[in-house]
Amino acid sequence: xxxxxxxxxxxxxxxxxxxxxxxxxxxGLNNSSGLFLSPITKELGIGMGSLSLYxxxxxxxxxxxxxxxxxxxxxxDTRLLLSVAIVLQAGAFAMFSLMNSVWGWYIYAVPLAVxxxxxxxxxxxxxxxxxxxxxxxxxxxxxxxxGGALGAISQPIIGNLIANQGWRTSYMIVGITxxxxxxPIILLFIKKLPQDKGLLxxxxxxxxxxxxxxxxxxxxxxxxxxxxxxxxxxxxLVIFFFLITSIASFSMHIPTYLMAKGFDVTFxxxxxxxxxxxxxxxxxxxGILSDKIGSKNTAIFAMSGGLIAICLLLFSASSTVVITVAxxxxxxxxxxxxxxxxxxxSSLFGNKEYSQIYSNASMGLAxxxxxxxxxxxxxxxxxxxxxxxxxxxxxxxIINIVCVLIAFRGKxxxxxxxxxx
Numbered sequence: 001x002x003x004x005x006x007x008x009x010x011x012x013x014x015x016x017x018x019x020x021x022x023x024x025x026x027x028g029l030n031n032s033s034g035l036f037l038s039p040i041t042k043e044l045g046i047g048m049g050s051l052s053l054y055x056x057x058x059x060x061x062x063x064x065x066x067x068x069x070x071x072x073x074x075x076x077d078t079r080l081l082l083s084v085a086i087v088l089q090a091g092a093f094a095m096f097s098l099m100n101s102v103w104g105w106y107i108y109a110v111p112l113a114v115x116x117x118x119x120x121x122x123x124x125x126x127x128x129x130x131x132x133x134x135x136x137x138x139x140x141x142x143x144x145x146x147g148g149a150l151g152a153i154s155q156p157i158i159g160n161l162i163a164n165q166g167w168r169t170s171y172m173i174v175g176i177t178x179x180x181x182x183x184p185i186i187l188l189f190i191k192k193l194p195q196d197k198g199l200l201x202x203x204x205x206x207x208x209x210x211x212x213x214x215x216x217x218x219x220x221x222x223x224x225x226x227x228x229x230x231x232x233x234x235x236x237l238v239i240f241f242f243l244i245t246s247i248a249s250f251s252m253h254i255p256t257y258l259m260a261k262g263f264d265v266t267f268x269x270x271x272x273x274x275x276x277x278x279x280x281x282x283x284x285x286x287g288i289l290s291d292k293i294g295s296k297n298t299a300i301f302a303m304s305g306g307l308i309a310i311c312l313l314l315f316s317a318s319s320t321v322v323i324t325v326a327x328x329x330x331x332x333x334x335x336x337x338x339x340x341x342x343x344x345x346s347s348l349f350g351n352k353e354y355s356q357i358y359s360n361a362s363m364g365l366a367x368x369x370x371x372x373x374x375x376x377x378x379x380x381x382x383x384x385x386x387x388x389x390x391x392x393x394x395x396x397x398i399i400n401i402v403c404v405l406i407a408f409r410g411k412x413x414x415x416x417x418x419x420x421x
Contacts, residue, residue, distance in 0.1 A: 011139075014131050015128065015143065017189035017190055018146075019150075020150070020185055021119060021190075022143055022147060023143075023147045024178050025120045026147040027153075029174070029178060030120060031251070031272070031276065032174065033055070035155070036096075036162065038259045044100065049378030052378075053102075054102075055252065056370045057109040057113075058116070059370040062113045065114055066122075069118055077192070079187055079190050082118055082123055085114070085119050086119055086182045088111040089114075090115070091111065091175060093171060094179075095171075098168075127192070135203060141284055145284050147279065150276075152276035152279075157269075162269070163266045163269075221350045221352060223350060225357055228349050228357050233348050233414065236406040237344060239400075240341075240400050243403070245372070247306060247334070248337055249372045250393060251272075253377070255269075256380065258323070260384075263320075270324075274331070275328060278332040282332035282333065283335045286335060287343070295346075298340060299344060299404045300404055305332060306329075310390050311394070312329075313326045314390050314394075345357060348411045
């Protein structure tokens with residue numbers, strides 16, 4: 001036992017691999033997509049709203065394929081699935097370089113999304129849940145932060161690449177490079193189960209030790225899905241998810257917003273690097289704050305920070321320093337999708353039927369991804385600016401604060417009626 005404690009548990013190598021795989025899938029591919037929009041629309045004469053619709057296609061495919069992907073992960077070899085997934089996702093990204101019509105983006109959005117379901121959505125939570133019985137939340141936070149770190153590195157590089165090599169060459173270089181990096185990491189490091197390495201999950205001995213009583217007391221406490229769906233707390237949470245995703249989705253349009261104000265693509269890439277730093281810091285900070293001051297107070301604090309960020313963009317957007325600070329702060333708020341959303345769900349409804357409640361509440365995330373991204377693009381097409389979008393985001397942030405207060409009032413009612421057990 002003493003020898004085992006001195007060695008680094010293989011779970012941490014799994015986490016390191018996931019940080020790179022998920023980080024490049026999110027930070028290198030998904031989050032860099034906005035940098036390409038303005039150059040493409042200018043060269044091909046495609047409307048911003050029409051081009052942005054490919055994000056909706058991707059979101060619809062994601063929503064449809066998620067349950068299928070979960071079944072495939074349970075049934076087939078994880079390394080094979082993830083290898084095929086990154087080839088689909090990054091390969092589709094590279095194929096965008098050959099397109100001359102907006103239909104090309106709509107078509108390749110399908111394999112992009114199918115691969116992304118495994119790389120950016122399923123792989124991390126599933127493997128971390130299998131390998132970590134202790135520090136599970138910390139591992140998820142680190143993985144989420146890694147997406148911010150790799151995005152902070154890759155965004156300026158991709159922005160400069162587009163400026164110097166053009167969007168077509170940049171699509172191809174980024175897509176192929178990520179395949180070359182990720183596939184060997186999957187094959188060398190990823191193992192589906194600890195048993196595949198002759199190990200037990202990390203920290204399982206401490207979790208199964210009921211000396212403190214904590215794990216056994218909290219593991220199944222909460223409300224059922226049937227009860228949750230009848231509560232005001234559940235619908236307030238769905239609206240919160242919808243609006244926080246709508247708010248964060250503006251990040252895809254930030255490069256276009258900046259270029260419309262006269263800044264070049266290099267500056268936009270550097271600012272998006274700052275955005276990813278905000279995501280990195282936010283992923284860790286929101287997790288820590290949720291433990292320290294509770295998810296309710298953390299959510300209100302985060303939405304207030306978002307209000308400051310948007311007001312800076314609205315009223316002080318001529319200064320490069322102010323823009324950089326505002327976008328970095330906006331990144332911190334955007335990170336709350338992956339950290340604050342799960343924390344709020346757990347606080348409101350407990351762990352009794354957490355996965356069912358969270359997956360149903362997450363419909364708000366999917367719907368927002370389908371509707372809002374192109375809506376922002378069409379607003380820009382019709383008005384020539386994003387000013388009305390920014391005012392709409394201010395309203396959404398305020399509504400979200402109200403939703404948090406309603407949700408926790410609903411939780412109190414569930415407790416008073418004896419549904420929490």
